[in-house]
Amino acid sequence: MITKQADVLWNGDGKTGKGAISTQSGVLKDAPYGFTARFEGGPGTNPEELIGAAHAGCFSMALAFALAEAGFKATEIKTNAKVSMDKEGSGFAIKDVKLTLSAKIPEIDDKKFQEIASGAKANCPVSKALKVPISLTATLN
Secondary structure (H helix, E strand, O other): OOOOOOEEEEEOOOOEEEEEEEOOOOOOOOOOHHHHHHHHHOOEHHHHOOOHHHHHHHHHHHHHHHHHHOOOOEEEEEEEEEEEEEEEOEEEEHHHHHHHEEEEEEEEOOHHHHHHHHHHHHHHHHHHHHOEEEEEEEOOO
16 A cells, blocks of 8 residues: 655634645645635636646556556656636535646547547546546647
């Protein structure tokens, strides 16, 4: 089993408080986050942005593995993840994720590319963890 961790320090209430996120790898070290970063476009990161980054990264890697298994090698994979959150009851909930993929893969036809990309989306561990609709738009360049 592989286990990764992140640590958060939060001070204050939900609206005016401030937090810092650090990851086990040290890539994030005391990265600031708070209400303004999450809901008002202020400086810092937020959980939804981090979920999007994790999902795009996971999917891209899953696609690279799936392509290799099928005998293809991408020269470039670019993935954008848009994580949408909306009011639900007295709080908020993530409603969906939209993955947009653009890839350069020599000697693959669009039908095979779409099939492999769809499988990678379904088999990506982050896709499996999220219990929301996930759409994929995949384009060959």
